[in-house]
Amino acid sequence: MRIAILGLGEAGSHFARDLAELGLDVTGWDPNPQRALPAGFVMASNNAEAVLNADIIFSVNLSAVSTEVAREVLPVLQAHQLFLEMNTSAPSKKMEIAQILAPSGVQFVDLAIMAPVPPAGIRTPMLASGPGAALFQEKMVAYPLQIEVLQDVEIGRAAQLKLLRSIVYKGIAGVICEAVEAGKAFGQEAYIREQIRSIIGEKDDLIDRFVEGTHKHATRRLDEMSAVVDMLEEQEMIPLMSMATRDQLQKLADKKE
Structure with missing residues (x-):
């Protein structure tokens, strides 16, 4: 399974390290990476390149750039991919991003990180809603993620x-x-x-x-x-x-x- 991580700050870099240690192929992009990344991590040249062959996309950017990132990756997204919108935003912002990405058919997940990422990293409890939430949990069942899927599939509910x-x-x-x-x-x-x-x-x-x-x-x-x-x-x-x-x-x- 191939993972793309957009945004390599504190949370994104921890996720990159932990997912790589779990044996997954991890690539990503950040315009100004400042943290250590795992051996084997592939740094793309931009967000669009990072998501090209990914099965699951972790978007862990700042809320201020989240719509810009969505527009950047839209032309290359495919319907079989999962897009995890993890930025801390109001529910209306999550819905706006989902609408931007809708023409691609990508499986959208509103994913909320429910505790500080260090020290648990990828094992940090997460709350998921949106049409792709159950599929995300299913794909990660073999890995030690703590994902609670809300019965309400409305985008923005987790946020x-x-x-x-x-x-x-x-x-x-x-x-x-x-x-x-x-x-x-x-x-x-x-x-x-x-x-x-x-x-x-x-x-x-x-x-x-x-x-x-x-x-x-x-x-x-x-x-x-x-x-x-x-x-x-x-x-x-x-x-x-x-x-x-x-x-x-x-x-x-x-x-x-």
């Missing part, structure tokens, strides 16, 4: 559930980060940690994981919470808490640049 979950997880992480920062500013970090532990359980290491993870992955989580805000605004909601989480992540991402 919707991931983003709803993000409201909780990223929102809690944001509150904990601000509380710890405030505790330090007033010389009361021990006190504020005690208050946080009273809610999340006696797990001081969990506080550190929330804080460190938020700072380390601020840029990626910013994209995620921006997608949450888009999704909620499309429902004519005023997502005050999610906008605050997004803005906090924007501040942290700006500091990293």
Whole structure:
């Protein structure tokens, strides 16, 4: 089985390594690859070349370029291929990409990555919806992927559930980060940690994981919470808490640049 991976950032490079170790032929493309790739990995000259002979296509680009990537590969896609749209986007964006690719007849999968990719890599839990979801699970049954296929085949459903979950997880992480920062500013970090532990359980290491993870992955989580805000605004909601989480992540991402 031949795999193409479009986007070789943190997630894409981990997937490339793990799939190659499982004995699959892996090729891909990224305009600016910065991470180590496995022995035998074939770097194509562009996205279209990468997908030419692939059975399954993992599109793990940034949401900002996902429609551009779809238009680039459309002329060479074939109906027997599976296209996994894995970018963190609002459901409406997933449906837009599916519509772009529809003339090719490609089997479309809305695939949501439901946890940080390191350290589990390709074994990270994934949620799948869309017309090609069941076929994707069937093709990967011999490999140690954790794929939950939703009974609802609607494109965007997996993205919707991931983003709803993000409201909780990223929102809690944001509150904990601000509380710890405030505790330090007033010389009361021990006190504020005690208050946080009273809610999340006696797990001081969990506080550190929330804080460190938020700072380390601020840029990626910013994209995620921006997608949450888009999704909620499309429902004519005023997502005050999610906008605050997004803005906090924007501040942290700006500091990293």
